[in-house]
Amino acid sequence: EDIAETSSANRELAARRRNxxxxxxxxxxxxxxxxxxxxxxxxxxxxxxLPADEEEVIQ
Amino acid sequence: MRPIILQGHERxxxxxxxxxxxxxxxxxxxxxxxxxxxxxxxxRLGTYEGHTGAIWTCDISKNSALMVSGAADNTMRLWDxxxxxxxxxxxxxxxxxxxxxxxxxxxxxxxxxxxxGFSGTVTVVRVPSFENDVAAETPLYVITTRESKAxxxxxxxxxxxxxxxxxxxxVSRYDAKTGDYLESKQVHxxxxxxxxxxxxxxxxxxxxxxxxxxxxxxDVESFEVIKxxxxxxxxxTSSITPVQDxxxxxxxxxxxxxxxxxSRQGKFETRFYHAILEEELGRVKGHFxxxxxxxxxxxxxxxxxxxxxxxxxxxxxxxNYFDFKYTL
Numbered sequence: 564e565d566i567a568e569t570s571s572a573n574r575e576l577a578a579r580r581r582n583x584x585x586x587x588x589x590x591x592x593x594x595x596x597x598x599x600x601x602x603x604x605x606x607x608x609x610x611x612x613l614p615a616d617e618e619e620v621i622q
Numbered sequence: 623m624r625p626i627i628l629q630g631h632e633r634x635x636x637x638x639x640x641x642x643x644x645x646x647x648x649x650x651x652x653x654x655x656x657x658x659x660x661x662x663x664x665x666r667l668g669t670y671e672g673h674t675g676a677i678w679t680c681d682i683s684k685n686s687a688l689m690v691s692g693a694a695d696n697t698m699r700l701w702d703x704x705x706x707x708x709x710x711x712x713x714x715x716x717x718x719x720x721x722x723x724x725x726x727x728x729x730x731x732x733x734x735x736x737x738x739g740f741s742g743t744v745t746v747v748r749v750p751s752f753e754n755d756v757a758a759e760t761p762l763y764v765i766t767t768r769e770s771k772a773x774x775x776x777x778x779x780x781x782x783x784x785x786x787x788x789x790x791x792x793v794s795r796y797d798a799k800t801g802d803y804l805e806s807k808q809v810h811x812x813x814x815x816x817x818x819x820x821x822x823x824x825x826x827x828x829x830x831x832x833x834x835x836x837x838x839x840x841d842v843e844s845f846e847v848i849k850x851x852x853x854x855x856x857x858x859t860s861s862i863t864p865v866q867d868x869x870x871x872x873x874x875x876x877x878x879x880x881x882x883x884x885s886r887q888g889k890f891e892t893r894f895y896h897a898i899l900e901e902e903l904g905r906v907k908g909h910f911x912x913x914x915x916x917x918x919x920x921x922x923x924x925x926x927x928x929x930x931x932x933x934x935x936x937x938x939x940x941x942n943y944f945d946f947k948y949t950l
Binding site for chain 1: 898
């Protein structure tokens with residue numbers, strides 16, 4: 564019975580997390596699309612995270 | 623991996639900042655000196671000397687040519703990053719607590735302290751075009767904070783809004799072109815000071831740190847709280863990681879309060895939260911006093927923390943950090 568209870572609790576938690584993540588993804592897509600439009604309207608390129616390249620080490 | 627410990631300050635750290643590429647790390651402290659370090663090995667590249675009071679804040683232009691700093695000597699100064707030479711100076715009636723370049727590096731905001739006879743302000747100036755550009759001394763506009771002084775401020779994407787965090791736990795939003803007031807919101811416990819405000823990479827939302835022991839993510843457009851991160855200690859700083867969806871916070875009991883609590887534990891750990899799930903993921907120990915400032919590497923490869931203990935600790939994330947995923 565305990566095992567059944569834990570596994571159902573885990574399932575609930577996992578479902579809650581999945582919901583939060585898909586909600587966030589929807590929210591971010593909306594924002595990104597809106598901001599892309601605003602930026603295009605004023606001719607400013609999109610901001611993005613720079614790639615994590617190997618940093619040049621000068622000795 | 624072991625952190626690199628930067629020992630270049632004799633007093634508590636106030637703010638640390640990476641440049642846009644992340645190869646340099648700038649540190650401000652109460653000892654009146656700003657240091658710049660190579661972030662990959664902790665070697666000190668140089669210092670910026672001239673301020674005659676505690677340094678509260680600095681920021682670096684996107685191309686890493688210019689650095690701006692604000693201090694308790696009531697001045698904001700512009701520096702040539704490479705040579706260490708001071709290029710320009712603005713004078714204020716009170717201390718400068720926070721500075722920031724806008725997106726295209728054409729403007730700088732300065733949060734000035736409230737003192738008897740002087741209201742706190744957010745003053746916006748133009749970046750001087752040449753060394754004796756005296757016209758740049760005149761502000762473009764000055765926002766006078768009425769209800770509660772601003773403690774921190776920043777620019778949203780496209781320099782559309784100017785966002786301020788206040789001493790009473792509220793946040794405000796202004797039109798960044800004109801300085802016109804738009805709205806305020808009490809997002810934290812009334813009377814709990816907001817101590818930090820850092821933006822997401824695209825500057826569409828920001829995260830606050832507050833003495834009420836929480837950090838909150840707020841959308842710049844809707845101005846709604848979208849996430850809340852609960853901790854058990856007063857927070858001094860919060861930052862958002864690119865690459866992974868994490869929020870990093872730091873704080874701890876102030877020295878003068880430690881003896882008044884039952885547990886003498888100061889809780890001087892850096893804490894990682896899942897930005898979306900709001901769950902705590904882990905803590906990093908190391909500082910001997912409260913953590914005053916945290917900066918995340920712009921490429922998301924590591925982070926650095928600066929403490930009341932005078933040290934900066936630079937951490938590179940391990941491979942398992944990037945592999946981390948919740949099993950759902």
